[in-house]
Amino acid sequence: MKGFGVACCLLLAAIPGGYAERRFPPPDFETGYTQPPVVFQEVRTPVSQYVDLTLLVVCLAIGTWLLHYRRSRRGIFLLGLFAVLYFGFYKNGCICPIGSIQNVTLALLDPHYPISLAVIGIFIAPLLFSLFYGRVFCGGVCPLGAIQDLFLFRTLRVPRWLEGSLGLCRYFYLGIAIYTVAEYSRFVICEYDPFVGFFRMSGLPWKLGLGAALLGIGLFIPRPYCRYLCPYGGLLSLLARRSSTWVRITPTDCTNCTLCDAACPYEAILRPEEPIRPEGSWRFKIILASLGVMALFIASGFYLFGTALSGILLSTWFGVVIASKMMTQAFSNRRNHFETDHAACLSCGRCYEYCPYGKTMQEIDAHAG
Template sequence: MRRFYMIAVLGLWVAGLSIEAAAIEQFPPPDFESGYEFPDTTTPPPHSAAREYVDAAMLAIALAAATWLTYTRRSRRGIFALMIFAALYFGFWRKGCICAIGAIQNLTLTVFDSSYAIPITAAVFFLLPLAFALFVGRTFCAGVCPLGAMQDMVLLRPVRVPRWLEGVLRLFAWGYLAAAVVFAATGSAFVICRYDPFIGFFRLGGNLNIIVIGLCFLLVGIFVGRPYCRFVCPLSILLRQFSRLSKRRVTITPDRCISCRLCEDACPFGAILAPTAQSDEGDYIKNKKLLGFFLLLLPLLIAVSGWAGYGLSGRAARVHDTVRLADRIYMENAGLVTETTDASDAFRGTGRTADALFAEAAQIRGQFSLGGWLAGGFMGLVVGLKLAATTLRQRRAEYEVDKASCVACGRCYEFCPRQHAVLKLKREGQ
């Protein structure tokens, strides 16, 4: 009998009557005579939070270990071992998620989306590396970040990147940070996660484009030390600023600098600063004038860059699903395209009006316009301050590490003759 119902229903459907709306409960559940009872649908619970707390604890332990290895043990070998452990644990075992870089977006979304709360683990992953940077510099980059580890391990033939070029390329990371915040704040996408170049390796599979990008980073990374960290990583921007202020800094020598110049080319990341020559008075006056000029230029830079950001925001808004869908529906309704997409079909299935969708899309576009102005203006400010900073001179009597750029990898330790002397003393002492 039931079979005939089905065939009758099929007939109606073939006749072109939409039955989708009535699809639910076409066939009332039967009254069983055999005492059959409905089984329950299983709902396995999410992984317990315990695993995430283990991750947070591992992060804290790894950070402490990296700091100890950097400052107390001064052991490149130890740091390298920790690095491999980090790549294995946070990368391959935990599949690269959650990571400190991506946690920027969770925090942003928490601020702007009142229905979302950042998981405690993500908050710890965001806060701990920065807190450590405030005290001891970027020990997170040294031995804890799995992305840094992947690149550090392939660095075999380092070439020097000129300082000015490094500064220019780093602007990309500033822009990436600003863009990631805008995309996360508008609820469009977590672009840092989407374009994480090493996630394909950690998960042993995934989007082909991303894997190719990751391979490119590793290939470039053979020659240019840590290209993602230096020119792309949005977290490195924050870590740099915190590290600038850090209480302790990594020192090349364990006790005193003998100006032997052996460490001069030791750093593949350009973080060793040579002693400065005495600058003469003429330079000083020129620099002061230049500084004034750059500071006067600042408002103009901010305005122009903000306007450029606003110009880009229209395109950026199309990353948001709703905006893209609204554009598509508009084109379909206006007869500009003949085919429909999965998304537009799905939208029509919901019974929402196109006007409501357009209104929502317009609101999101408005958010992007504002975000474009702010992100653009921010970039203008960064460029202006970078220009102004080129006029400032710091005097150094000996070789020092650049607190901002140093990732505490420990490579330079091996180059310092004092390191070997002190080690020898220690060995003999025992």
């Protein structure tokens, strides 16, 4: 019997052409045996992404209300906690707006790439909120930001020039991510997502290690991923520069007490300073230098990538990022009071609690209400 079976196998396997499987006919059972059906278990809820999108928009709206109308740090904290638990641990971190950059890039380049409405919504909603209300998403809706916020322990001050320069890494990362997804269809943002391993409670050791290292750095330099790496944060920053409303530290007049500046863990508060308008010729030199840097990057793009358009675009993007940062140094604003830096503010609401006027207002409200 055994020999027959094996011989059958060999004989049938040797028959050329056609589809190689189904070598043995289904048996005719004599004992009345019925074949059990194959059980394919369906996914939990087929509309889950739409539920997520709705929840995301609701969370953004609640975050906006808490930040700009209630001015409640505690509310933002609780919202962040919810985001970590739901978007993080329950949904295992996918799909998030940060990763959706790549889906959107692919969909824009390839009309046949399947992208669902929910993903488009998840990508656009935080950007729109950022354009009108600042980076509300970063403050209490992003699970990656919120988990880092929980690990804040002692804040080390980062010099402003270093903060600004490291912040450019977000745009470099954004460029690299878009380049990789366009060229190789690889999702680097998702592959090197440092915290998603914690949400799934499993992952490669080096990735969990990377996440742990970032959380460790975050004990002293709060939210390093958001400030120096997050590509979506970079996009949100760009839009938040023109936001209609933003985190106003004090509800009344600023007395320049410096408490908010000391309380902000993210170096996101601009100090009052005399306008350092660079002299005409000096300003001209800066602009000239930045144009030079840009030309250098474009040239090196041609040198490194030859005629590959995407490579040249990547190199040009690097040049544009550096050159525009240099150019902003040539212009400066006059400030008389402490103000939030719209682009850098992560909307955590900590400054509200430290502003002496904010406190008084809250107390008055409490007594009145």
